[in-house]
Amino acid sequence: MEDCGFITKRExxxxxxxxxxxxxxxxxxxxxxxxxxxxEFWNGNPSRAIFYRRAAIIQAKRKDEECxxxxxxxxxxxxxxxxxxxxxxxxxxxxxPYVERPYLSNARLDDAEEREALKQKQMENEMLVAxxxxxxxxxxxxxxxxxxxxxx
Amino acid sequence: MNTKIELTYQGVPYTLEYTRETVAILEANGFKIDEFLExxxxxxxxxxxxxxVKNHPKVQMNVxxxxxxxxxDKQGLVVTLKKMIDETYDSLLAEPEESDSGNVSxxxxxxxxxxxxxx
Numbered sequence: 729m730e731d732c733g734f735i736t737k738r739e740x741x742x743x744x745x746x747x748x749x750x751x752x753x754x755x756x757x758x759x760x761x762x763x764x765x766x767x768e769f770w771n772g773n774p775s776r777a778i779f780y781r782r783a784a785i786i787q788a789k790r791k792d793e794e795c796x797x798x799x800x801x802x803x804x805x806x807x808x809x810x811x812x813x814x815x816x817x818x819x820x821x822x823x824x825p826y827v828e829r830p831y832l833s834n835a836r837l838d839d840a841e842e843r844e845a846l847k848q849k850q851m852e853n854e855m856l857v858a859x860x861x862x863x864x865x866x867x868x869x870x871x872x873x874x875x876x877x878x879x880x
Numbered sequence: 881m882n883t884k885i886e887l888t889y890q891g892v893p894y895t896l897e898y899t900r901e902t903v904a905i906l907e908a909n910g911f912k913i914d915e916f917l918e919x920x921x922x923x924x925x926x927x928x929x930x931x932x933v934k935n936h937p938k939v940q941m942n943v944x945x946x947x948x949x950x951x952x953d954k955q956g957l958v959v960t961l962k963k964m965i966d967e968t969y970d971s972l973l974a975e976p977e978e979s980d981s982g983n984v985s986x987x988x989x990x991x992x993x994x995x996x997x998x999x
Contacts, residue, residue: 748913748969749904755972770901771934775882777971 797831883964885931885957889947894939896931896964903968906930916962924954927961 752770759769759777762784768776808824811817885896898906907913909926916923929944951957 747907748965749907751969751972752900752904759972770904771899773882774898774900774968774971 800831801827883960883967885960885964887947889943889950894932894947895935896928897934898931898964898968899934900968902930902933903965905933906965913965916965917958920958924958924961927965928957931961931964 755777756766756769759780760766762780764777764780804827808826810823811821812823814821882897885894887894887896906927909930911923911926911930916927925945925948928948929941932939932944
């Protein structure tokens with residue numbers, strides 16, 4: 729770039745207050761903290777900065793979610809241990825066991841499928857019980873009706 | 881996303897664009913974005929010359945001046961150069977418009993002087 733005959737920005741600038749250069753120099757460390765390299769910032773496609781900025785926002789959100797879920801685990805653990813933290817708890821009191829699996833593990837999703845199957849079975853059982861009760865009531869009513877007929 | 885000017889001169893294709901480094905060089909050589917249109921004689925030629933720095937740093941100044949002299953639509957050229965310079969700092973501050981779908985080239989123009997003129 730020195731071959732072109734221009735004054736480079738490293739030499740003394742003719743303009744006392746370089747507004748755009750100043751802005752770029754202020755923004756450069758910010759975008760480097762987003763992961764953009766120095767060379768990319770100064771010599772790359774200017775529009776890449778938009779995507780680095782968006783990526784930084786997504787990363788911040790993800791980190792925030794990770795911190796939140798960590799807080800949930802701590803809260804859950806404290807709640808499970810709380811029975812024995814009580815000063816006057818009865819002897820033999822035991823804390824609840826720590827959660828078996830991570831909240832987002834595949835095993836917990838399988839539990840959801842099992843719960844769904846169990847729910848379906850329970851509904852079928854209830855229907856069967858209702859059918860039995862109805863048939864009992866029908867037999868009892870028929871018996872009563874026949875007795876009354878005989879009496880007459 | 882990134883406006884470029886593509887042109888051909890004497891059979892050689894040129895792609896003119898800016899990076900932040902070249903805009904900093906532009907300012908170091910006396911360019912002020914606020915005075916871009918107020919002082920056209922200095923600023924437009926300077927901006928045009930600096931747009932060669934990224935992809936064609938070894939092109940001679942007299943060639944660049946010839947190309948500039950042969951540019952047919954100077955007003956359109958000025959608007960495009962300003963847009964290209966604006967993009968270098970707009971990308972730091974603003975989100976792209978929804979309709980922006982990719983790189984926009986200004987146009988491909990053959991600026992080679994005609995054989996008649998050369999004679």
